[in-house]
Amino acid sequence: MKSLKTLGQFxxxxxxxxxxxxxxxxxLLRDIGIAAKIVNREVNKAGLVDILGTxxxxxxxxxxxxxxxxxxxxxxxxxxxxYGGECCFVASEEQDEGIELIxxxxxxDAKYIVCIDPLDGxxxxxxxxxxxxxxxxxxxxxxxxxxxxxxxxxxxGLKQVxxxxxxxxxxxxxxxxxxxxxxxxxLDPSIGEFCLSHPDMKIPxxxxxxxxxxxxxxxxxxxxxxxxxxxxxxxxxTNRPYTSRYIGSMVADIHRNLLLGGxxxxxxxxxxxxxxxxxxxxxxxxxxxxxxxGGKASTGTQRILEIEPIELHQRVPAxxxxxxxxxxxxxxxxxx
Ligand code: AHM
Ligand code: MG
Numbered sequence: 001m002k003s004l005k006t007l008g009q010f011x012x013x014x015x016x017x018x019x020x021x022x023x024x025x026x027x028l029l030r031d032i033g034i035a036a037k038i039v040n041r042e043v044n045k046a047g048l049v050d051i052l053g054t055x056x057x058x059x060x061x062x063x064x065x066x067x068x069x070x071x072x073x074x075x076x077x078x079x080x081x082x083y084g085g086e087c088c089f090v091a092s093e094e095q096d097e098g099i100e101l102i103x104x105x106x107x108x109d110a111k112y113i114v115c116i117d118p119l120d121g122x123x124x125x126x127x128x129x130x131x132x133x134x135x136x137x138x139x140x141x142x143x144x145x146x147x148x149x150x151x152x153x154x155x156x157g158l159k160q161v162x163x164x165x166x167x168x169x170x171x172x173x174x175x176x177x178x179x180x181x182x183x184x185x186x187l188d189p190s191i192g193e194f195c196l197s198h199p200d201m202k203i204p205x206x207x208x209x210x211x212x213x214x215x216x217x218x219x220x221x222x223x224x225x226x227x228x229x230x231x232x233x234x235x236x237x238t239n240r241p242y243t244s245r246y247i248g249s250m251v252a253d254i255h256r257n258l259l260l261g262g263x264x265x266x267x268x269x270x271x272x273x274x275x276x277x278x279x280x281x282x283x284x285x286x287x288x289x290x291x292x293x294g295g296k297a298s299t300g301t302q303r304i305l306e307i308e309p310i311e312l313h314q315r316v317p318a319x320x321x322x323x324x325x326x327x328x329x330x331x332x333x334x335x336x
Contacts, residue, residue, distance in 0.1 A: 007194035031084035035076045036166040043168040073118035093117040093281040113138040117281035121249025130169035132251025136285035137162040157305035163285035177292040203295040206324040207261020211253045219269035223336035263321035275317035296326040
C-alpha cells in the first residue's frame, strides 16, 4: 500500500529548506489547516442543519449580506490564529478593520501578518456549490515590541512568505506555496488529515478554458469584449473555440484552471471601475500561487504582485492563469 504524507509531515520536512526557520511559519500553516478542517465539517453539513441564511441584519462593509457560514468561518480562522500564537495581525475580508492579536498574550512576540477571505464564493453555499478559503501570510516589518503600522499590513504581494487556498468541493483540498512551488493536499475524511495528493503543481502554459462572468459583457472594456469573441471563434490551429466555465467561486474556478489550463478574468466594468475582487484577500494570494505554478497574474496593466496596496479592502481587476492565455488577453487590451 502506498504510504501517505500528511500536511503536518510535509510542513516539517519542508522546514529544512529554511535553515534559520524556528518552526513559527510551520505552526501557523498547521493552525490554518486545523481551522480549515473545522470549517470543512460545517460546510459539509450545511444542508443538514439550520446554519444557512443571513445573520439578522449583519452586513459587511461592502453592504453584502453575510451568510452564517461566512461568520462561522471568520470566527474559526481568527480564533485559530489568535490562540496559535504566531500571528500578530489578521485582516479578514469579513471585518471592517484589521485585528491586532499582540494583546492576546500568547501572540505578543508573533512575527506574521495574515490576510484572509474566510469563505469565498459564499453566494454559492445555499446551492451546494464549491466554496473556498484564501489566505496570505507576510512577515511583520516592525520589530517585536514596536507598534504595528501600515508598513506591516499593507505590503505588496511579492513580500508574501506563503499563500494558499482551501477548496470545499467534491473533496476538500488545501493548496499552498511558500515560494518554492505549489503543493496540493486532499482531506482524507477517514483519518481527518490533509494528505499530499498533488505534489509540485504546474499550470499548463495554455489551456482551453476561459472563465468570466459574461453576464457583464456590455460593461466590459473593449479589449476584454474582443478577447471573448476571439475565444468563441473557430480555429483548429489554436484549438478554438475555447470552453466557457464559470462557477462564481474564485477558488473553484482557479483550481480547475490550475489543473487543466485556462484563464480567469474579473475585469473592471462600467459600474465597478476597479473590478470586484480584493487585492489583499483574493488576488495577491492567488497570483502568488499561480505564478509559483508557472502561470501569470495581471490587472491588465500591471503584475498583480507588484501593486503597492493603499488600503486593506482595495479591489483590482484580475487576469490570472496559463501564461500564454494571459499574454493573449493583454495583447487584446493593448491593441484596444
Ligand atoms: P465573495 O468574496 O463575496 O464571495 O465574492 C468573491 C466572488 C469570487 O469568488 C467570484 O469569482 C466572484 O465573486 C463572482 O462574482 P460575480 O458573481 O460578480 O461573477
Ligand atoms: Mg471573496
